[in-house]
Amino acid sequence: MPHKLKIALLGATMLGFASTSAQAGLDGNPFEGLYLGFNANYSKVKSKNSYEDLEPGVDELDNNFFTGIGNGAKNTGYGGSLYGGIGTNFWGPMYVSIEGALGLAGGSSTATVNTVTPASGTTEAVHSTANLKLKAGFAFDINARLGFTVSDQVLVYGLGGYTSTKFKASVSGQDFSSSAGGYRYGAGFEVGIMEDIALRIEYVRTAHSDINWRTNADSLTFDPSTEALRIGLILHMD
Numbered sequence: 001m002p003h004k005l006k007i008a009l010l011g012a013t014m015l016g017f018a019s020t021s022a023q024a025g026l027d028g029n030p031f032e033g034l035y036l037g038f039n040a041n042y043s044k045v046k047s048k049n050s051y052e053d054l055e056p057g058v059d060e061l062d063n064n065f066f067t068g069i070g071n072g073a074k075n076t077g078y079g080g081s082l083y084g085g086i087g088t089n090f091w092g093p094m095y096v097s098i099e100g101a102l103g104l105a106g107g108s109s110t111a112t113v114n115t116v117t118p119a120s121g122t123t124e125a126v127h128s129t130a131n132l133k134l135k136a137g138f139a140f141d142i143n144a145r146l147g148f149t150v151s152d153q154v155l156v157y158g159l160g161g162y163t164s165t166k167f168k169a170s171v172s173g174q175d176f177s178s179s180a181g182g183y184r185y186g187a188g189f190e191v192g193i194m195e196d197i198a199l200r201i202e203y204v205r206t207a208h209s210d211i212n213w214r215t216n217a218d219s220l221t222f223d224p225s226t227e228a229l230r231i232g233l234i235l236h237m238d
Contacts, residue, residue, distance in 0.1 A: 030192050031095060031155050033238030034086050037200065041079040043107030043228040045136050047072035051113075055217040060116050061125050063217040065174075067116050072109030072134055072222070079106025079228075081141070093148040095155060101143070105136035105165050107226055113171055132171035134222055139165040143184070153192035159202065160185045167211055167224060174215070180224065182208035190234065200232045 051069045053060075060067065085099025111132045119126045140163065147157025161184050168177040188202025206226045213220040 030152055030198065030236060031087055031097075031149060031190065032089060033236065034084070035099075035234050035236045036084045037082070037232050037234035039081045039083065039101070039103070039200070039230040039232035041081065041104075041106045041228045041230050042076065043079055043105060043136065043226060044074045044076050045072070045107040045109040045134065045224055045226050046074045047109045047111065047134055047225070048223040049111050050221045052219040052221070053217060054214070054219055058217065061118055061123065065115055065117070065172075065216070066113055066218040066220060067127065068114035069132065069220055070112045072111040072132075072224075075108040075110055075133075077107040077135070079104035079136075079139075081139070081230075083141070083232075085143075087145070089149060093150075095145070095147050095149055095157065097145045097157075099143050099145070101139075101141040103139060105139040105163075105226065105228070107228070108133055108135040109224065110134075113220075115172065130172045132169060134224060135168050135170070136224070136226055137166045137168055137177075139163055141184075155190040155198075156187075157189070158185070158187045159204070163206055163208075165206075165208060165226070167208075167222070169211075169213055169220070169222065176213045176215075178211045178213070180208040180211050182206045182226075188230075196236050198234045198236060200230075200234055202230050204228050204230065 049069045081101045081103025083101035085097050087097030089095050113132045143159050143161030145157040145159045149155050163182050166179045184206035186204035190198045190200045192198050208224045211222040
């Protein structure tokens with residue numbers, strides 16, 4: 001994680017805990033009711049990739065551009081999302097909420113692909129490599145949170161949910177995009193920093209379903225997973 005981001009996180013956390021007189025809501029029950037918020041994401045994507053020649057007995061120059069692919073290395077990226085939900089304390093300090101979000105996931109993965117093309121002016125096969133980028137884009141999330149209120153200003157929770165994320169693959173001028181569902185889990189906390197306003201910090205991991213890209217007799221399969229550190233501000237509206 002970049003040094004500047006670590007400093008920003010530390011400063012935000014210290015600010016939240018220093019605001020001991022602030023409440024994130026009304027009547028000493030700060031996390032009850034409806035809320036709206038915004039998250040900024042620092043994300044990473046990695047992918048397990050595989051290649052299949054759908055017509056292995058045919059001359060590769062006739063219908064193939066790809067001949068293989070490696071696994072995708074993590075690349076970082078930034079995104080953000082708007083979300084809203086409703087929460088309540090249901091048994092003493094125990095807390096539960098459900099929320100939905102729309103935004104950009106952020107992050108990407110880079111893999112090396114093997115390619116075959118004809119030599120200029122000939123029918124001779126030329127084998128080379130290229131870099132393929134798999135990027136996470138627009139996402140729709142549904143999350144449930146379960147935790148407990150440490151005090152009137154602090155909520156600690158775990159989360160689980162589902163996301164539909166659009167991924168785009170790009171290589172040598174060719175593009176492909178597809179949405180992939182995924183199940184996620186993570187943990188985080190909220191800290192009241194002023195009346196009706198809370199700071200949220202959470203870490204989330206997601207395992208996505210496979211994505212298949214078929215072009216001519218080539219089939220590339222991606223099995224992406226993502227992780228994200230998310231920092232946001234929340235308006236509680238009880």
